Amino acid sequence: MGSELALEPMLQQKTILITGGTGSFGTAMVDHLLQNGVGEIRIFSRDEAKQDQMRQAYAEPRLKFHLGDVRDVVSVRRVMKGVNMVFHAAALKQVPSCEFFPMQAVMTNIQGSRNVLQAAVEAEVESVVCLSTDKAVYPVNAMGMTKALMEKVAQAVARNLAETETRICCVRYGNVMYSRGSVIPLFVRQIKNGEAITITEPKMTRFMMPLAQAVDLVEFAFSYARQGDLFVRKAPACTIENLVAALKNIFQAKNEVQTIGIRHGEKMCEALASREELCRSEDMGDYLRVAMDGRDLNYEKYFSEGDLKEAATDDYTSDNTQQLSVKEVEELLLELPEIRQELSI
Secondary structure (H helix, E strand, O other), rough: OOOOOHHHHHHHHHHHHEEEEOHHHHHHHHHHOOOOOOOOOEEOOOOHHHEEEEEEEEOOOEEEEEOOOOHHHHHHHHHOOOOOEEEEOOOOOOHHHHHHOOOHHEEEEEEEEHHHHHHHHHHHOOEEEEEHHHHHOOOOOOHHHHHHHHHHHHHHHHHOOOOOOOEEEEEEEEEOOOOOOOOOHHHHHHOOOOOOOOEEEOOOEEEEEEEHHHHHHHHHHHHOOOOOOOOOOOOOOEEEEOOOOOOOHHHHOOOOEEEEOOOOOOOOOOOOHHHHHHHHEOOOOEEEEEEOOOOOOOOHOOOOOOHHEEEEOOOOOOOOEHHHOOHHHHHHHHOOOHHHHOOOO
């Protein structure tokens, strides 16, 4: 099931706001939107240097740059006026950084998201899609915990809105391949510099998703979301050792591989959906729609009944999804434009 036919007519002459729009997701979404007749794209972020780079690189009159911070509700309200759709990507994403400065993650990922949602409702925006992460499922680190709470805040706002009002949903995905700050650019840089390839733990597994599929997920959510929905794109996974082996094969490298141990806040595997969520999910082909928990605060009627289906369901993790071989990882990597550029093909 694809979202393109449903989404493209919706984009005609619309005003789209991308918070955190200078990041990897923002630039990929901009590329896609500019090809689909969008009226105006507002890039909202606090990084003036990246905004200037982006402004010069695109030289596109439909791109409008707004300096501000999601923590500052006044600047969020200002940029929200006249917006039709919001893609909320602004976040602190680096796991170790959030571990050492957790309140910074709280202020951006939770309070900042609340500011975006409230401003969107006040401005009567049509739809908001909030970007989340697999680290929000059974979170063990501050980044995942704040993203999990972002999802809860989004659903709390959605519960008080009718389907005809601002439609709020979340999308959740795993590692985006070659995104800024991710491990693949680091490994490529180490390979090309002749350095040791530093890995945390060889048997650690991670979901693998090209950036283009992350954009597709957001589009799909906008096309099919109901109030409070959460969407997951199914994805394969691989071990870190298979990822490194694939990169070494592609670049015909003989670099030493050095195991440095798990970093602050990392897990051996990640989960895209818990079994509790899977029990109320709808399989939509490449995607899972997880409906918002519709129960109210009157829990008395639930005390006497359990859920046998939940007990028999397993979480959807990077350990029990499709596992990619070294050859399959190579094929996936060679589809990435960044890898092809590094190889000059």
